[in-house]
Amino acid sequence: MRSEHRCHRHRTAANFFAGSGREHEGFRCRPPDVVVFPRCVEEVSALAKVCHKHRLPIIPFGTGTGLEGGVGAVKGGVCFSLRNMEQVLDLHPEDFDVTVEPGVTRKALNAYLRDTGLWFPVDPGADASLCGMAATSASGTNAVRYGTMRENVMNLEVVLADGSIVHTAGKGRRPRKTSAGYNLTNLFVGSEGTLGIITKTTLRLYGIPEAMVSAVCSFPSVQAAVDSTVQTLQAGVPIARIEFLDDVMIDACNRFSSLSYPVTPTLFLEFHGSEQSLEEQVKTAEDITQSNGGSDFQWARDTETRNRLWKARHDAWYAALALRPGCKAYSTDVCVPLSRLPQIIVETKEDLIENRLTGPIAGHVGDGNFHCLMVVDPNNPEEMHRVHLFTERLARRALAMDGTCTGEHGVGLGKRALLCEEMGPVGIQVMRSLKDTLDPNSLMNPGKILQREEP
Amino acid sequence: MRSEHRCHRHRTAANFFAGSGREHEGFRCRPPDVVVFPRCVEEVSALAKVCHKHRLPIIPFGTGTGLEGGVGAVKGGVCFSLRNMEQVLDLHPEDFDVTVEPGVTRKALNAYLRDTGLWFPVDPGADASLCGMAATSASGTNAVRYGTMRENVMNLEVVLADGSIVHTAGKGRRPRKTSAGYNLTNLFVGSEGTLGIITKTTLRLYGIPEAMVSAVCSFPSVQAAVDSTVQTLQAGVPIARIEFLDDVMIDACNRFSSLSYPVTPTLFLEFHGSEQSLEEQVKTAEDITQSNGGSDFQWARDTETRNRLWKARHDAWYAALALRPGCKAYSTDVCVPLSRLPQIIVETKEDLIENRLTGPIAGHVGDGNFHCLMVVDPNNPEEMHRVHLFTERLARRALAMDGTCTGEHGVGLGKRALLCEEMGPVGIQVMRSLKDTLDPNSLMNPGKILQREEP
Numbered sequence: 001m002r003s004e005h006r007c008h009r010h011r012t013a014a015n016f017f018a019g020s021g022r023e024h025e026g027f028r029c030r031p032p033d034v035v036v037f038p039r040c041v042e043e044v045s046a047l048a049k050v051c052h053k054h055r056l057p058i059i060p061f062g063t064g065t066g067l068e069g070g071v072g073a074v075k076g077g078v079c080f081s082l083r084n085m086e087q088v089l090d091l092h093p094e095d096f097d098v099t100v101e102p103g104v105t106r107k108a109l110n111a112y113l114r115d116t117g118l119w120f121p122v123d124p125g126a127d128a129s130l131c132g133m134a135a136t137s138a139s140g141t142n143a144v145r146y147g148t149m150r151e152n153v154m155n156l157e158v159v160l161a162d163g164s165i166v167h168t169a170g171k172g173r174r175p176r177k178t179s180a181g182y183n184l185t186n187l188f189v190g191s192e193g194t195l196g197i198i199t200k201t202t203l204r205l206y207g208i209p210e211a212m213v214s215a216v217c218s219f220p221s222v223q224a225a226v227d228s229t230v231q232t233l234q235a236g237v238p239i240a241r242i243e244f245l246d247d248v249m250i251d252a253c254n255r256f257s258s259l260s261y262p263v264t265p266t267l268f269l270e271f272h273g274s275e276q277s278l279e280e281q282v283k284t285a286e287d288i289t290q291s292n293g294g295s296d297f298q299w300a301r302d303t304e305t306r307n308r309l310w311k312a313r314h315d316a317w318y319a320a321l322a323l324r325p326g327c328k329a330y331s332t333d334v335c336v337p338l339s340r341l342p343q344i345i346v347e348t349k350e351d352l353i354e355n356r357l358t359g360p361i362a363g364h365v366g367d368g369n370f371h372c373l374m375v376v377d378p379n380n381p382e383e384m385h386r387v388h389l390f391t392e393r394l395a396r397r398a399l400a401m402d403g404t405c406t407g408e409h410g411v412g413l414g415k416r417a418l419l420c421e422e423m424g425p426v427g428i429q430v431m432r433s434l435k436d437t438l439d440p441n442s443l444m445n446p447g448k449i450l451q452r453e454e455p
Numbered sequence: 456m457r458s459e460h461r462c463h464r465h466r467t468a469a470n471f472f473a474g475s476g477r478e479h480e481g482f483r484c485r486p487p488d489v490v491v492f493p494r495c496v497e498e499v500s501a502l503a504k505v506c507h508k509h510r511l512p513i514i515p516f517g518t519g520t521g522l523e524g525g526v527g528a529v530k531g532g533v534c535f536s537l538r539n540m541e542q543v544l545d546l547h548p549e550d551f552d553v554t555v556e557p558g559v560t561r562k563a564l565n566a567y568l569r570d571t572g573l574w575f576p577v578d579p580g581a582d583a584s585l586c587g588m589a590a591t592s593a594s595g596t597n598a599v600r601y602g603t604m605r606e607n608v609m610n611l612e613v614v615l616a617d618g619s620i621v622h623t624a625g626k627g628r629r630p631r632k633t634s635a636g637y638n639l640t641n642l643f644v645g646s647e648g649t650l651g652i653i654t655k656t657t658l659r660l661y662g663i664p665e666a667m668v669s670a671v672c673s674f675p676s677v678q679a680a681v682d683s684t685v686q687t688l689q690a691g692v693p694i695a696r697i698e699f700l701d702d703v704m705i706d707a708c709n710r711f712s713s714l715s716y717p718v719t720p721t722l723f724l725e726f727h728g729s730e731q732s733l734e735e736q737v738k739t740a741e742d743i744t745q746s747n748g749g750s751d752f753q754w755a756r757d758t759e760t761r762n763r764l765w766k767a768r769h770d771a772w773y774a775a776l777a778l779r780p781g782c783k784a785y786s787t788d789v790c791v792p793l794s795r796l797p798q799i800i801v802e803t804k805e806d807l808i809e810n811r812l813t814g815p816i817a818g819h820v821g822d823g824n825f826h827c828l829m830v831v832d833p834n835n836p837e838e839m840h841r842v843h844l845f846t847e848r849l850a851r852r853a854l855a856m857d858g859t860c861t862g863e864h865g866v867g868l869g870k871r872a873l874l875c876e877e878m879g880p881v882g883i884q885v886m887r888s889l890k891d892t893l894d895p896n897s898l899m900n901p902g903k904i905l906q907r908e909e910p
Contacts, residue, residue: 094685095792095823117689137634148632150641151606166881170859173877175790176822177603178859179592179645181866181874181904182886186605186641190634207691230549234572236662236728238693273691274739277732284729335630337550367631368550404625404633411636419636422628426621430893431637437892438885449636 032059032073039084041157041165041199048197049163051078057446058161060193062102062132065124067331068412070136070192074447080197082131088112089200090172097154097174099202102131109203118205121146121240124408125314131156131198136410137190141313144233144366145240145272146206148408153189157200161439166196174202187434192410193445195438209272212240213282214306215297217269217289218262222246222349223342224292225265229365230338231288237281241270242366243313246349249320249360249373256319257312262295267365268313269297270306316362320373323358328378332391334398335369335407344397348372351393355386369407396421411449419449487514487528494539496612496620496654503652504618506533512901513616515648517557517587520579522786523867525591525647529902535652537586543567544655545627552609552629554657557586564658573660576601576695579863580769586611586653591865592645596768599688599821600695600727601661603863608644612655616894621651629657642889647865648900650893664727667695668737669761670752672724672744673717677701677804678797679747680720684820685793686743692736696725697821698768701804704775704815704828711774712767717750722820723768724752725761771817775828778813783833787814787846789853790824790862799852803827806848810841824862851876866904874904 033056038044051058057077064071073079086103093116100109107127110119124133124140132138134156139148146152154176155169167173168184188195219225222244229242245253250266253259267289271281286297300306312319321329336344345361352359352372363370372394376387395405395418405411405418420428432450435442488511493499506513512532519526528534541558548571555564562582565574579588579595587593589611594603601607609631610624622628623639643650674680677699684697700708705721708714722744726736741752755761767774776784791799800816807814807827818825827849831842850860850873860866860873875883887905890897 092792092794094794096688097792137638139632143632147606150632150638151602160881160885164881166885167879168882170854170877170882171879172857173854173859174792174857175824175853175859175862176793177594177598177605177790177824177862179788179861179863179865180859180870180877181645181882182650182889183592183605183641183645184882184885186638187889190636190638195637207689209691233551234662236664274735276735280729280731333634335632337547337552337629338631339547339549369630369632398630399625399628402627402629404628404630404635406634407630407632408634410634415635422625422635424622424626426615426619427623427625427636427639430615430621430639433892434637434642434889437888 030072030074032079033076035079035081037081037084041159044080044159044197044199045163045165047078047080048159048161051443052162052441055441055443057443058197059445060135060197062129062135063105063127065126065128066132066136066412067333067409068406068414070410070412070445070448072413074413077446082129082199085199091116092174093118095174096205097202098205099200100130101200102129102198105129106133113205117208119208120203121206122149122152130203131201134189134201135191135193135198137408139364139367139408141241141243141364143364144242145238150186150189152204153185153201154204155202156185156188156198158188158196158198160196161441161444190410192412192448194435194448194450195444210274211278212270212272212306213278214268214270214300214309215282216261216300216309217267217297218295219265219267220293222265222345224294225267226341226345226365228267228289228292228294232285233338233366235284235288237284238273239269239281239285239366240272241268243268244361244363244365244370245316246345246361249316249362252319252323252360253312253316256322257315259312261298268309313362316360317373320360320375323360324375324377326377327375330374330376330387331409332372332374332394333369333406333409334395334403335367336398336401336403338368340401340403341365341368341370344401345370347397348394351390355390357386357390359390367407368403392418413448416449416451420451485527485529487534488531490534490536492536492539496614499535499614499652499654500618500620502533502535503614503616506898507617507896510896510898512898513652514900515590515652517584517590518560518582520581520583521587521591521867522788522864523869525865525867525900525903527868529868532901537584537654540654546571547629548573550629551660552657553660554655555585556655557584557653560584561588568660572663574663575658576661577604577607585658586656589644589656590646590648590653592863594819594822594863596696596698596819598819599697600693605641605644607659608640608656609659610657611640611643611653613643613651613653615651616896616899631659645865647867647903649890649903649905650899665729666733667725667727667761668733669723669725669755669764670737671716671755671764672722672752673750674720674722675748677720677800679749680722681796681800681820683722683744683747683749687740688821690739690743692739693728694724694736694740694821695727696723698723699816699818699820699825700771701800701816704771704817707774707778707815708767708771711777712770714767716753723764768817771815772828775815775830778815779830779832781832782830785829785831785842786864787827787829787849788824788861788864789850789858790822791853791856791858793823795856795858796820796823796825799856800825802852803849806845810845812841812845814845822862823858847873868903871904871906875906
C-alpha cells in the first residue's frame with residue numbers, strides 16, 4: 001500500500017479562514033499523519049482495526065471536492081484514500097440499479113453506463129466520488145426532478161469504527177423499497193465520514209430521456225424569476241433543472257464562458273421527456289415565464305450547445321473567481337421553503353452591497369437551495385472577517401425562514417455552531433448520542449458535524 | 456383524559472396465530488393495562504415522563520390499521536391513543552407542505568386539501584393515520600410515482616422515551632432538502648414506535664394532476680404482466696399506479712365487487728398528467744402491453760368509474776375473505792428487484808397449490824412489492840401451521856433474490872426472526888445499539904422489530 005499525502009487535491013476552503021478567528025481554525029489545511037490506499041473492503045477493515053486498537057483518527061477521502069472542510073485531519077491520524085477502489089460492480093440494468101466502489105466518480109459511472117440507456121442523474125457539479133456524494137448527502141442541479149442522494153442510495157457497505165463491516169440494507173439487497181427495521185442507509189447518507197467509511201454504494205438508475213432541451217430566460221426581477229419557478233412546479237411540469245443566476249453571476253458567466261446573456265436575474269432550464277411531452281412542458285413553462293415578464297427562451301437544443309450551457313453553469317465557481325484575480329472563492333449554501341426565496345435573495349444582495357462583498361448568487365431554486373460564491377482576498381483579514389460575518393448572517397436568515405443552514409454542502413467544520421441553532425439542544429443531543437454509540441472513541445473523522453469530540 | 460381500551464379497532468392479525476406455536480405468541484391480541492388519550496404534545500410528554508419514571512411500557516396507537524401486530528401490548532403498559540390530536544396545522548400551499556397531528560388520516564388530509572389543488576398521494580389502502588404511516592414507513596399503490604413515506608416526510612415532532620421532545624429536522628423547519636447533520640427524520644420513519652412517539656409530521660404535497668385515467672389489462676401469464684411493467688418503466692412512462700392481481704385475486708374481486716374481468720393475470724394502471732401527456736403515456740403503455748400479449752385496455756375515465764376500480768383494488772382484503780366465509784385473512788408482504796418478480800410469483804403460486812392454501816396475490820409491481828392475502832380457518836391449527844411455514848418460505852424466497860422480507864408492512868412482531876436473516880448480525884447489532892441509546896429502558900413499544908428487549 002502506498003502512502004502519500006493528497007490533501008492538496010481538495011478544493012475546499014482550506015487555508016481560507018486561517019487567522020480569521022478561533023471559530024474557523026479548523027478550516028486551515030490540516031494534513032493527516034499518514035495516508036493509506038486500501039484496495040478492498042477487507043483492507044479497509046483491517047486498517048480500521050489497527051486504528052481502533054491504537055486510537056488513531058480515521059479520515060475517509062474520496063475526491064476531496066467537498067466544500068465544508070470535511071477531509072481536514074484536525075486531530076491528525078490516518079487518511080483513508082479510497083481512489084484505488086474503483087470498480088463498478090453488479091450492474092442490473094433491468095432493475096435500474098448498480099453498485100460502485102468509492103473510487104468511482106459520477107462521470108466515470110455515467111461513462112460506464114453509456115451503452116445501457118441508463119444514467120445516474122445526481123450532479124453536484126464537481127466530478128465527485130459517488131460514495132463521497134452519499135457521505136455528504138449531495139445533490140445539485142437535477143435534484144428537483146430526480147431527488148438527492150437520500151432518495152437514490154439503496155444500500156451501503158460501511159466499515160465501522162471498530163473495523164466491522166455492515167451492509168445498511170443487508171448484504172447484496174436492492175429492493176426499490178423496504179420497511180425492514182431502522183433505516184440505516186439514510187443514517188449513513190450525510191454522516192460525512194463521522195460514523196463509518198463507506199466502501200460501496202448501491203444506486204438507483206434512470207432511463208436516459210428520449211429527448212432533452214435547455215433554455216435560458218431573463219427576468220426583470222428576482223421575484224419574477226422565482227415566481228416563475230414556483231408556478232412551473234405548481235403546474236406539474238416535471239422540470240429536470242431550474243437554475244437561478246443573479247445579475248452578478250450571469251455577468252461573471254458571460255465574461256468567463258464567452259456568453260452574452262442580458263445582465264439580469266436569469267433562469268437556466270432543462271426539460272427531459274419524450275419529444276411530445278417536451279413540447280408541452282416547454283409551452284407551459286414559457287407561458288408562465290412570459291406572464292411574469294420573462295424574455296423569450298434562448299434555446300440550447302443540440303447536445304453541444306446544451307453541454308456548453310451547463311458547463312458555463314458548472315464553471316460558475318471559476319467565473320466568480322475570475323471577477324477578482326488572485327482571490328479565493330468560498331461557496332456558501334442555504335435552503336429555504338420556495339416561497340421565501342425572493343425575500344432571502346433580495347435581502348442577501350442588499351447585505352452584500354452594504355458590506356462591500358463580491359458574492360454572485362446561483363441556486364437550485366426548484367428546491368429553494370442557493371449559493372453565494374464569495375470571492376475574497378485571503379491576505380485581507382478585515383475582508384475575511386466581513387465574509388465570515390456575512391455567511392453567518394445568511395445562514396441565520398435561512399433559519400429564520402424555516403430553512404436550513406445547508407441544503408447540500410453538509411456541516412463539516414464550518415457550520416457546526418449553526419447546526420446547533422438549527423436543531424436545538426435535544427436534536428443535537430440525539431445526534432451526539434448516535435455518534436457516541438457508533439464511534440465511542442471519537443475516531444471517525446473527528447471534529448466534523450458535532451462540536452464536542454470527547455464522549 | 457378518558458381511559459378506554461380500543462385494541463379491537465386494529466385490523467391486524469390479532470388472535471391469528473394464537474396457539475400456532477411459541478414464535479407467534481406475540482401475535483395474540485395483547486391489551487395494554489391502560490389507554491390514555493392525550494390532546495397535545497405537552498400531555499404526551501408529561502405522560503411519557505410518568506411512564507419513564509415508573510418504567511411502564513408505552514405503545515403508540517394511531518388507527519390500528521397496521522398488519523404486523525405493531526400495536527399489541529406484549530408487556531402490558533400504557534397505550535397512547537393519539538386520535539384526539541387531529542389538527543391539520545401549518546398548510547403552506549405555495550411551498551407544497553403541511554404539518555399534521557397524529558389523529559389526522561390520509562383521507563381526512565386530502566378532504567382538507569380539496570380546494571387547494573394539492574394532495575398527499577401516499578395511499579396504503581387503509582385510511583391510516585399519517586403519523587402512523589410515517590412510523591411504519593408505509594407506501595402503497597402510488598409509490599411508483601410519488602415515493603413512500605421515506606421520501607415524503609420532511610420533519611417529525613417526536614416524544615422520546617424520557618418525555619423530551621425532538622424535532623427531527625429542527626423545530627418548524629421545512630426546506631425541501633437538507634444536509635444538516637444526521638438524518639434523524641428517516642431514523643424515526645419506519646421505527647414503528649420503538650424509538651419515540653410521533654406527535655407531528657410535516658409532509659410534502661403535490662399538485663393534483665390536470666387529468667387522470669385508469670385502465671385494466673389482462674395477460675396470458677404472470678411473466679407477460681411483469682415484463683409489461685418493467686418495459687413501461689424503462690420507457691420512462693411516469694405511471695402513477697401499476698398494480699398486479701393474479702387470477703385468484705381478480706376472480707375474488709370480480710365476485711366481491713361485481714366486476715367481470717377475465718380471470719387471468721391482470722394489471723390495474725393509472726396515469727396522471729396533462730390531457731396531452733396522458734394520451735402519450737397511454738399509447739406507450741398500450742403498445743408495450745399489446746406486444747406482450749395483453750388485452751385491449753378497459754377504461755375507467757370518469758371519476759366514478761375510476762373510484763369504483765380502485766375501491767375494488769382496495770377491497771381486495773375483503774374480497775379475499777369472502778372466498779372462504781368464516782375465515783380470517785392475513786396479508787404477507789415482500790419486495791424484490793423488478794426482474795425477479797415473475798419467478799417469485801410463479802414459485803409462490805406453485806407453493807400455494809402444493810400446500811392447499813388460499814392466498815390470492817396482489818402487488819405494487821412497479822416497486823417489485825407484492826402481497827399474498829392468506830385466507831385461513833383460525834380454528835384449524837394444522838392449516839394455521841401450514842400458513843406460517845408458507846409465509847416464512849415466501850420471505851426467504853424474497854431474501855434469496857436480493858429482496859426484503861417487508862416492502863411496506865414493517866417488522867412488528869411477525870418478522871423479527873426474518874429481519875435478522877435479512878440484515879445479518881452486524882446490521883442487527885447496529886439497530887440494537889440505536890434502540891438501546893434512544894430507549895435504554897426498553898419502554899417504547901417493547902417487543903417490536905428487534906427480538907431481545909432487555910438491554
